[in-house]
Every structure is written in structure tokens, then in C-alpha cells.
Amino acid sequence: MIDALLQVDDLRVTFSVGGREVRAVDGVSFTVDPGRTLAIIGESGSGKTVCCRAIMGLLPTGTAIGGSARLRGAELLGLSDAELRKYRGSDMAMVFQDPARSLNPTMRAGLQITEAIRTHRKVTKREAETQAIELLRLVRIPAAERRFHEYPHQLSGGMRQRVMIAIALACRPKLLIADEATTALDVTTQAQIMELLLELQEQLDMALILISHDLGLAASYADEVLVMYAGKIVEQAPAARLFGSEGAVRMRYTRALLDAIPHLERPAHAELPVVGGRPPDPTALPPGCSFAPRCASAADDCVAKAPALLEHAPGHRWACWHPCENGVAS
Amino acid sequence: MSGKHSMNASGGQAAGEPLLSVRDVVQEFVVRQRGTPSRFISGGGGAKAGVVQAVSGVSFDVMPGETLGIVGETGSGKSTLARALLQAPRPKSGQVVFRGTDLTRLRGHKLLQARRHMQFVFQDPFSSLDPKWRARSIVEEPLIAYRTGDRPARRKRVDELLDLVGLDPARYAKRHPRELSGGQAQRVAIARALALSPSLIICDEAVSSLDVLIQAQVLNLFEKLRGEFGLSYLFIAHDLALVKQVSDRVAVMYLGKLCEVGPGDAVYREPLHPYTRALLDSIPSTEPGAKRTAATLKGEPPSPIDPPSGCRFRTRCPRAVEQCALEEPKPRELAPGHLVACHFPLSQPAPAITGAVPAKETVL
Secondary structure, eight states: OOOOSEEEEEEEEEEEETTEEEEEEEEEEEEEOTTOEEEEEOOTTSSHHHHHHHHHTOSOTTOEEEEEEEETTEEOTTOOHHHHTTTBTTTEEEEOSOHHHHSOTTSOHHHHHHHHHHHHSOOOHHHHHHHHHHHHHHTTOSSHHHHHTOOGGGSOHHHHHHHHHHHHTTTOOSEEEEESTTTTSOHHHHHHHHHHHHHHHHHHTOEEEEEESOHHHHHHHOSEEEEEETTEEEEEEEHHHHSSTTOOOOSHHHHHHHHHSOOSSSOTTOOOOOOOSOOOOTTSOOSSOTTGGGOTTOOHHHHHSOOOOEEEETTEEEOOSSOOBTTBOO | OOSTTSSOOOTTOOSSOOSEEEEEEEEEEEEOSTTOOGGGOOTTOSOOOEEEEEEEEEEEEEOTTOEEEEEOOTTSSHHHHHHHHTTTTOOSEEEEEETTEEGGGOOHHHHHHHHTTEEEEOSOHHHHSOTTSOHHHHHHHHHHHTTOSOHHHHHHHHHHHHHHTTOOHHHHTTOOGGGSOHHHHHHHHHHHHHTTOOSEEEEESTTTTSOHHHHHHHHHHHHHHHHHHOOEEEEEESOHHHHHHHOSEEEEEETTEEEEEEEHHHHHHSOOSHHHHHHHHHSOOSOGGGOOOOOOOOSOOOOTTSOOSSSTTGGGOTTOOHHHHHSOOOOEEEETTEEEOOSSOTTSOOOSSOSOOOOHHHHO
């Protein structure tokens, strides 16, 4: 039995917006094993990013965070910035969606990498430079020595994201969180970056959390998939169990997400199966299942009481009173 | 100009006059030493002055009631092409014949009148809609601009339009864009585009910024409107799966040129251009068996300031040989309505010596 690298238990994040309480993350628990890939899937506002930012300690002060998140047994929640700095960068790192906004436009790419190295390790400037160029090579940037001296605006979107990954990998973290890291990129560049991440994962024995709205990405690259809706996990299973012709999707929201993905096999002009409405107002969540107002199969019990997230089959958790049969919506 | 050298086959559509006929459209921009847009700087580092060949001789037709999808990556020139059709800015050369009139020859009032039947829906409704205006005024504006009806008639039309795109006028007409969700704001943008009863709607990444469930709702709305009003669409996006789903025909664009045009199913099932194949292989699949065919395309697109000689895709093409560098491939119709600009299309065996022919700058 391997010890979990990251263990999150009953994580709760509550913001106060205009005096009203927003439960952005509401009792989320999951584990990430060393070297594995977990995809957290959900729409805008589902709480997937807030969840990971809470773990990284990147939420604004004054946010109420409850529960526990342990990295190799050490509690992360409630640590001061100074204490967190021991973990951030060296044990866990994060890559964000928009590399153009994450990089400092007035600073040469190379210096932004050496800065990350020298923040965490006592090395000379010269050594840090050598390491930075090695990192640029590691993320497959051609002519690394020249790129080292270039500014972010001189790099393409894909190159910038590679620089961001180089910075995140500067101290060889054991856990890398990629928050929509390929969403802003072209599909061919996305494929290149995902290949790169998986190769590096193997090379560095690193665990990966992919935060995305794209179930297709999860199916192609993740070991484990976790679907969030309105701050809660609604379904979690190994990717192999969830997708494909034998797919065993149970929760109707996951099914809806899967059906809405543009499909090459679908004939042109075919009407897409859609669910109406929008995610609920986070300040006024319904008492029952959050998805019930949009769910075609919702019954009285769904509105009355929220289903708990239970492990109904080995490794497969879902929260639904009336799950799909054999993965097909009835 | 028409005939076999243009990608203008109508793909088995009923014979008749095309609604939009685009011939050899060229759009170029001069960039100066300073302030060069970063994405146009070639691998050599440092800015250089030159001419960005954003769109280089693109030809196609859109028939009445037809949806033509244009797919391409960032920098392929697909958005520049869309704007060139609107004459904003006017293309450097070529013809844009819309409902029998060449828009490139019109100016002023005549251009405005000719263009009212061609409307645009952009990617981000929050930047294309004026944040200070209410939904009602946004939808009403084109009616005022074209002096359509009096105030009560216009208001009635606005309510109809909002209703048509699935927004209850009583609830949404008075809202500002910021009081709407992304999907609702995009519906307002669509209502505005429909106000003047256009015959062609150009959608430039119109659903790309929406969540997948909302995206499906908006796509269904586009389909409903197509059926009700016999609309034609020019549907531009970077996502081939999305484009294929809504389009009768699909055109693939790379570095300012069309490399393949054909019926959607044929392009997907029997792609002829190696670039189309690479795009198809890059789409994440929800079939675990079809998992990861390893990144098929290496490197990045070359600079449109200094595009490769011959075939523009040759620097990244796994099948490229010397001929590809020397001679530009002309579009050929290999199956009914299915055209490709490639010396060695995928329907034929690969040439003897394979491997990308490097661009000039890397030969040094």
C-alpha cells in the first residue's frame, strides 16, 4: 500500500460576497498517489480552481477554509506564508491558464526561472543559470541559450507555457497542478504540451492534477477523474472505467458533460442533447441535489435531500439518487 | 479565376448562384521595426520589418442555406479572412461577391447597404457588447442604424428577437451585459446579428469561450435559426470537432492558405492533407483505446512574414520532399467536392524520401 502523496479531507472554502456566504468548495475529499494523474473536471464556478488554490495557500486572506489537506502527511491548511513557502515550489507547484499574464513581461524568461531556483536553493547566479538552461532544454525549447535571454513577448503562446512549466519544475516538485494549462493553446500545441507533461511526469516521478473543463482531455491523459458541480464532487472513478463504449458513467451531470462534447462521429446539424439552465447561484444553493433543477430525471427525493457521495463500486464514487444504467442516460 | 485552381467546389449542393463567392482574397499588413506584434517575429529573435502575408489567395463559395466551416490555428489568418469579407479592413486584392455584388468595389453608403445581410458574431460577448448599454438597446442599434421602422415597431422587433434566442424580454431586456452570463450575453449578440434578417452570419469562434453545456445550447440555437430562416453560416473556429459538427463543408486553413476543402464527413473520414490528419490526431478522444497517438505535429508554425517556399506546411510535414520546397501545390479535386493542395495527398503512397524540409532560416 502506497502512502498517498496528497490527502484532502472534507475541504470547505467559504467566501463572503456582499454579506452573503458563498460555499465555493463544500466538503471535498480525495487523494493523489505519487506519480499518478488526477483530472478535476467542472464548469466555470464549480469550485475546481478554488479547491486547488486552497491547497496551494493562494486564496485571499479572510477566506474561511476548513477541513484538511496533507502533503506526505504534513498539514498544509492554516500554515503561514513563510511556512508554506517550504512546500510551494519545492514539493508542489502550479501552472496557470494564461502564460502571458503569469509571466513578468519586463523580465527576461531565463531570469524568471533563476529567480524560482534561487528562492528555494542556495546556489550562485552562475549555477542557477546553468540549471535554468537545462530546464529550458527539459521542456524542449529549441535554442535554449538564446531563449534564456528573450522576453515573454518574443515567445509564442506554447513557448511561454513551456517557460511556465520550467519555472514550476525548477525545484523538481512531487506534485504539479496544471490549472487549465492548455486551454488557451491551439489543439496541436495542447497535444505537444500534454505529451511533455506526461513525459516529465515519468522522468521526475511527479503526480499531476489537471484542472480542466474538458472531459476529453481527462479521458486522454488522466488515470483518475473527479467531476465537480457547485462546489461538490458528484462523481469520481478511474478514467478507464468512465470512458469508452463500456463506460460506466453514473452521475447524470457527468453524462451531460460527455454528451455535449463535439463529436467527430456525429452527423452535421444533429441536435445536441442539452441540459437547460445554468449552474445554481452559489449564494442560494438548493437544499437537495444541486443539479436537480437542470436534471431531466430529477424526482421529488432529489429536490428534498442531497445525495451523499458514496463508493458504490470499487474505486467509483457518485452522488445521485437515480444514476444512469450502464452509463447510458435513460 | 474560378475553375479548377480555386477551392470553390460546392460539394454536391444544389446548383445555383452562390450566396458568397470569394476569389483570390489577399490580405497583407506591413510591420515596422518597432512594435512588431510578437507572434509575427520569426525564430531568429529580434523584430524585423516586413510584410505579414496573413491571407494569401483564398477562394471559396458559400451556397444559400449552407454552413461552411473554416478551421485553423492561431495565426492561420482565419479571423483576418473573416474581416476581409466584411471589408473591415478591405482586402489588398481579390473579389468578395456577396448576393451578386462585389463588395471590394463598393464604398460608403452602398457598402453599408450591401453588408446589412452579412452579420458577425464574435468570440467574447463581453468585449463585443457595449458594457454601458442595456440588452434592448444593443439589439435595437442595427435597426436604428438602417432606419428600420419607428420606435414602437423597433421595440416590438427587439422583443421578438430576444424571445427567438431564448431570452425572456421581460426579464432580460433591461439588463447590462455584466448582469448576464456568458451564454446569455452571446445570445444577445446573436439577437443583434439577426436584427436585420441577414442571409449570412459569420461566426468567429462564437462558442469557443463558453462552457461545454452552454456551448451545446448555443449551437442548437444556431441550428434552429438555420432551419427557420434558411441562414447560411461561415463558422470559423480552431476546434475541428466543433466545426465538423455544424458544417456541411469544412475548409482547413494553414498560414494564410486553404489546404483542404471538402464535405465534413469526407474531411474527417478520409483527410487528404497531412495537416488535416495532424489536427484530427490532436483532438483529445473520449475513447480510452484511441488514447494518445503521440503529438503528431512537431514545432510551431513558421512566421507569416517569411513563409516557407513552395508548400507552406512543408517545414512541419512528415511527408515533405524537395518538390514541396520548390513548387507550390495547386488545389486539386480528388473526390467529388473534396479538394486538396498537396503534392502527395494521403490518398496516395508517401514519397520515397520523407522528412520535413527545413525552413530557410534553420538551414544556416
